[in-house]
Amino acid sequence: MNVERLWRAIKKLEIRGAPAIGIAGALGILLAVKKSPAKTGKELAAELRRAAQYLASSRPTAVNLFWALERMECIAKQNIAKPVSEIRKALVGEALLIIDEDKKSCRAMARHGAQLVKTGDTILTHCNAGGLATADYGTALGVLFEAKKQGKRIKVYADETRPLLQGARLTTWELLHERIDTTLICDNMAASLMAKGRIDKIFVGADRIARNGDAANKIGTYSLAVLAGYHGVPFYVVAPLSTFDFTIKTGAGIPIEERDAEEVRTLMGKRIAPRDVKVYNPAFDVTPNALITAIVTERGVFRRPYTISLRKLIRLRKVRTGKK
Amino acid sequence: MNVERLWRAIKKLEIRGAPAIGIAGALGILLAVKKSPAKTGKELAAELRRAAQYLASSRPTAVNLFWALERMECIAKQNIAKPVSEIRKALVGEALLIIDEDKKSCRAMARHGAQLVKTGDTILTHCNAGGLATADYGTALGVLFEAKKQGKRIKVYADETRPLLQGARLTTWELLHERIDTTLICDNMAASLMAKGRIDKIFVGADRIARNGDAANKIGTYSLAVLAGYHGVPFYVVAPLSTFDFTIKTGAGIPIEERDAEEVRTLMGKRIAPRDVKVYNPAFDVTPNALITAIVTERGVFRRPYTISLRKLIRLRKVRTGKK
Numbered sequence: 267m268n269v270e271r272l273w274r275a276i277k278k279l280e281i282r283g284a285p286a287i288g289i290a291g292a293l294g295i296l297l298a299v300k301k302s303p304a305k306t307g308k309e310l311a312a313e314l315r316r317a318a319q320y321l322a323s324s325r326p327t328a329v330n331l332f333w334a335l336e337r338m339e340c341i342a343k344q345n346i347a348k349p350v351s352e353i354r355k356a357l358v359g360e361a362l363l364i365i366d367e368d369k370k371s372c373r374a375m376a377r378h379g380a381q382l383v384k385t386g387d388t389i390l391t392h393c394n395a396g397g398l399a400t401a402d403y404g405t406a407l408g409v410l411f412e413a414k415k416q417g418k419r420i421k422v423y424a425d426e427t428r429p430l431l432q433g434a435r436l437t438t439w440e441l442l443h444e445r446i447d448t449t450l451i452c453d454n455m456a457a458s459l460m461a462k463g464r465i466d467k468i469f470v471g472a473d474r475i476a477r478n479g480d481a482a483n484k485i486g487t488y489s490l491a492v493l494a495g496y497h498g499v500p501f502y503v504v505a506p507l508s509t510f511d512f513t514i515k516t517g518a519g520i521p522i523e524e525r526d527a528e529e530v531r532t533l534m535g536k537r538i539a540p541r542d543v544k545v546y547n548p549a550f551d552v553t554p555n556a557l558i559t560a561i562v563t564e565r566g567v568f569r570r571p572y573t574i575s576l577r578k579l580i581r582l583r584k585v586r587t588g589k590k
Numbered sequence: 591m592n593v594e595r596l597w598r599a600i601k602k603l604e605i606r607g608a609p610a611i612g613i614a615g616a617l618g619i620l621l622a623v624k625k626s627p628a629k630t631g632k633e634l635a636a637e638l639r640r641a642a643q644y645l646a647s648s649r650p651t652a653v654n655l656f657w658a659l660e661r662m663e664c665i666a667k668q669n670i671a672k673p674v675s676e677i678r679k680a681l682v683g684e685a686l687l688i689i690d691e692d693k694k695s696c697r698a699m700a701r702h703g704a705q706l707v708k709t710g711d712t713i714l715t716h717c718n719a720g721g722l723a724t725a726d727y728g729t730a731l732g733v734l735f736e737a738k739k740q741g742k743r744i745k746v747y748a749d750e751t752r753p754l755l756q757g758a759r760l761t762t763w764e765l766l767h768e769r770i771d772t773t774l775i776c777d778n779m780a781a782s783l784m785a786k787g788r789i790d791k792i793f794v795g796a797d798r799i800a801r802n803g804d805a806a807n808k809i810g811t812y813s814l815a816v817l818a819g820y821h822g823v824p825f826y827v828v829a830p831l832s833t834f835d836f837t838i839k840t841g842a843g844i845p846i847e848e849r850d851a852e853e854v855r856t857l858m859g860k861r862i863a864p865r866d867v868k869v870y871n872p873a874f875d876v877t878p879n880a881l882i883t884a885i886v887t888e889r890g891v892f893r894r895p896y897t898i899s900l901r902k903l904i905r906l907r908k909v910r911t912g913k914k
Contacts, residue, residue, distance in 0.1 A: 423870070426854065426863070428752060428776035434855075434863040442864055449868040450854055452752035454777040454810025458875040461812065486778025488785065492820050493813060530750065530774055531758075534860045539750070539758040540766055544773040546747070551782040 269298050269317055276324040276331075279430060283399020284473045284509050285368050288330030292361040294321045295338040299354055307346040307353055314342050314357075326521045327482055327550045328473040329511040334364055365401045371506040371564035372403035379409030379469065379504050379562040385418040387466040390456060392425040393484035394436040395471030395504065405504040406469040407437065409562065411444050421447040423465065427484060428453055429529045429547065453486050460497040468494050472505040472561075477580070479555030479572025480517025481505070485548050491557035500559040507563055512580050517552035525549050593622050593641050600648040600655075603754060607723020608797045608833050609692050612654030616685040618645045619662040623678055631670040631677055638666050638681075650845045651806055651874045652797040653835040658688055689725045695830040695888035696727035703733030703793065703828050703886040709742040711790040714780060716749040717808035718760040719795030719828065729828040730793040731761065733886065735768050745771040747789065751808060752777055753853045753871065777810050784821040792818050796829040801904070803879030803896025804841025805829070809872050815881035824883040831887055836904050841876035849873050 272294045275281045281290045298317030304310035318335040325331065341360045345353045383389070389410060396407030403411055413420055422441055427433035434450055441448040451459070459465050468490055472481040481487075481503045494501040514520060527545035532538060539545075561568045565582060568575040596618045599605045605614045622641030628634035642659040649655065665684045669677045707713070713734060720731030727735055737744055746765055751757035758774055765772040775783070783789050792814055796805040805811075805827045818825040838844060851869035856862060863869075885892045889906060892899040 425778075426752070428750070428778060431862050438864050438867040442867060447868075449870050450863050451870050452777070452809070452854060454749075454752060454813050455870060455872065455875075457813035457816055458809065458872060459870070461875075485776070485782065489778050489781035489813070489817065492781055492817055496816050496820065530776060533857050534862065536858045536860060538755050538858065539774050540762050543762040543766060544771075546773050546775050546779060546783070548779065548782060551779075551785075 267297060269294055269320065272297060273321055273324050276321070282432070283394065284328035284330045284471065285400040285405070285506060286398070287325065287328050288334035288508055289365055289368060289401055291321050291331045291334040292338055292364045295335065296357060296361050299357055304350055307342070307348060307350065310350050310353055311342045311346055314339060325523055327523045330508045333508050337364065368401040368506065368508075372400050372405070372408050374564035375405055375504055375506060375562055376403050376408035376412035378564070378567050379502065380412040380416055380418070382467065382502060382560070382562070382567070383409065383413035383418055383420060385420070387418070388421040388423065388464060390423045390425070390459070390465045390468045390490070391437060392433065392470050392487055392490055393427045394432040394440070396437060396440040398436050398440065399471065404440070405471040405506065407440055409469055409504055410441070410446060414444060414446055421449070423449050423451055423456070423459060425453045425456060425486065425490075426450060427486060432484070456490060457493045460493055460499055465499050468499055468501045470503055472503050472509050473550055474514075474520050475503070475505055475510045475561065476514040476517050476520060477512050477573070477576065478516050479558060479561060479570070479576060480520070480552055481558060481561070482517060482520045482522065482550045482552045485551050488551035488553045491553040495557050501557060502560050502562055503553070503558050504562040507565065507579060507583060510576070510579060510583070512583065517554060520552055522551070523549040591621060593618055593644065596621060597645055597648050600645070606756070607718065608652035608654045608795065609724040609729070609830060610722070611649065611652050612658035612832055613689055613692060613725055615645050615655045615658040616662055616688045619659065620681060620685055623681060628674055631666070631672060631674065634674050634677055635666045635670055638663060649847055651847045654832045657832050661688065692725040692830065692832075696724050696729070696732050698888035699729055699828055699830060699886055700727050700732035700736035702888070702891050703826065704736040704740055704742070706791070706826060706884070706886070706891070707733065707737035707742055707744060709744070711742070712745040712747065712788055714747045714749070714783070714789045714792045714814070715761060716757065716794050716811055716814055717751045718756040718764070720761060720764040722760050722764065723795065728764070729795040729830065731764055733793055733828055734765070734770060738768060738770055745773070747773050747775055747780070747783060749777045749780060749810065749814075750774060751810060753857075756808070780814060781817045784817055784823055789821075789823050792823055792825045793828055794826070796827050796833050797874055798838075798844050799827070799829055799834045799885065800838040800841050800843060801836050801897070801900065802840050803882060803885060803894070803900060804844070804876055805882060805885070806841060806844045806846065806874045806876045809875050812875040812877045815877040819881050825881060826884050826886055827877070827882050828886040831889065831903060831907055834900070834903060834907070836907065841878060844876055846875070847873040
């Protein structure tokens with residue numbers, strides 16, 4: 267494994283899910299500095315900077331990547347006067363800390379979120395926000411795992427999540443593994459279930475949340491949020507502090523990755539549409555804060571108006587990272 | 591080709607689209623009576639009845655099938671005293687009439703619908719409501735073909751339409767064939783386009799429309815209608831008189847076909863989800879009349895309140911078929 271291979275793994279979604287991408291970024295920095303011939307802290311920091319810029323170019327939306335790379339860069343800068351071996355050690359420590367924090371925050375989010383789940387609830391989720399997207403329990407799925415562990419009887423509908431079918435491939439697998447009553451649907455079937463009153467709550471993850479609570483997540487999330495609002499179904503976003511981008515005022519500032527047309531024109535190698543048809547393939551959409559009932563974080567459940575409630579998180583983030 | 595093969599072709603969606611299924615039903619009756627050893631009109635009518643009941647069991651939602659079978663049965667009854675060869679001739683005539691009427695109604699719907707399209711419009715459509723679903727021009731797509739023929743500059747987004755991808759496979763092909771500027775999207779991307787103001791109008795077909803204007807159509811249509819309402823995008827249903835079921839007061843009375851789980855768990859033979867995950871796979875959903883801006887028929891454009899405006903159609907249907 268080298269940095270180029272890791273870049274490709276993120277780009278091609280072999281590693282995906284906002285928190286997992288952050289962790290991969292930190293580990294990518296370790297790969298870069300491990301084989302570095304740098305003799306001084308300054309040389310190592312320069313090398314680290316190049317690797318960070320390169321890794322940051324893999325995917326533009328999930329902010330956890332930039333957040334983790336920044337943390338690694340900070341450590342290098344703080345220790346720049348020390349011998350290279352010391353800096354390497356500090357970087358390993360920071361990467362392990364990022365993983366450990368993600369594990370702990372998964373468990374904390376799950377505990378806070380599970381309070382919102384009642385026995386008998388039928389819950390809809392989109393894409394994969396589980397153990398395969400984080401270092402541990404997952405974000406949205408972690409909430410469901412915890413609710414189940416607490417003995418709550420729940421039923422889950424999983425959107426298949428076109429084009430890359432993370433829901434069909436990953437989420438159903440994780441839910442079945444935890445012996446949760448799981449039903450797979452195509453994305454366009456969710457509204458019909460809501461109209462029949464068969465969905466009590468929706469839980470999804472996020473890839474970047476702006477200062478006002480607007481949340482970017484896998485394409486199709488915004489659609490669900492509008493439908494949830496129309497049908498009076500509570501809509502919850504579950505994400506750790508590392509998914510918030512307090513430098514961005516609203517969701518309009520979140521860059522949305524557009525991916526290759528072949529992801530839509532083919533499916534697992536099979537052609538499903540004319541070769542020459544144009545395709546629009548955004549990987550994410552932005553759900554405005556007004557459609558989000560609450561945001562579940564490792565620091566508790568935040569509700570509207572988010573511009574006020576999220577201030578507590580901004581303060582926490584400053585304390586933890588020494589910057590905004 | 592025999593009646594059993596035709597039944598399978600309808601069941602497996604080799605023939606699909608409400609008007610095309612109606613035509614297939616009428617032709618299926620011809621297949622049944624062609625080889626019949628019946629000596630009397632009564633015997634032939636009994637045979638025809640069995641074939642009609644069998645064909646009617648292929649798919650439950652699109653009413654055009656039952657409507658066409660009923661027309662064929664009426665002809666047999668009206669001519670029951672005549673020699674078998676005469677009855678056969680009358681049935682052939684009726685089947686050809688059904689095809690001819692569908693062709694004419696396609697053109698008439700297209701003309702009425704094209705008045706709703708302005709040059710510069712970007713239009714979204716779902717599933718396939720084109721020439722591959724009718725005897726001629728299509729319903730919703732016919733409107734777009736006619737608008738283009740009239741020199742209107744339009745751009746079309748086509749929903750891929752999971753699970754069976756009629757949009758990706760058929761609609762894009764038809765639109766590209768007519769040299770219309772076409773972009774394929776996954777179903778869950780439509781909301782994001784509407785939020786950006788990039789959709790001016792939505793045109794879809796229908797499989798059965800109740801007396802109050804509630805319309806059943808391919809799964810995902812209801813979702814689009816709610817999203818259209820939220821974003822202020824006009825939502826048009828295009829369907830011939832044969833798609834109306836005036837015996838049903840509201841959409842709640844329309845039977846919705848649920849199809850095989852493997853349609854969702856696999857895609858063109860490839861497994862995309864765990865073998866043992868449960869699946870919910872309704873083929874249609876019902877859009878309530880309040881979300882439909884207008885219904886385009888061969889007899890003109892009908893608007894809310896449909897319980898009043900559609901009365902004219904009910905009268906026309908009585909005149910044409912001698913019954914409701």
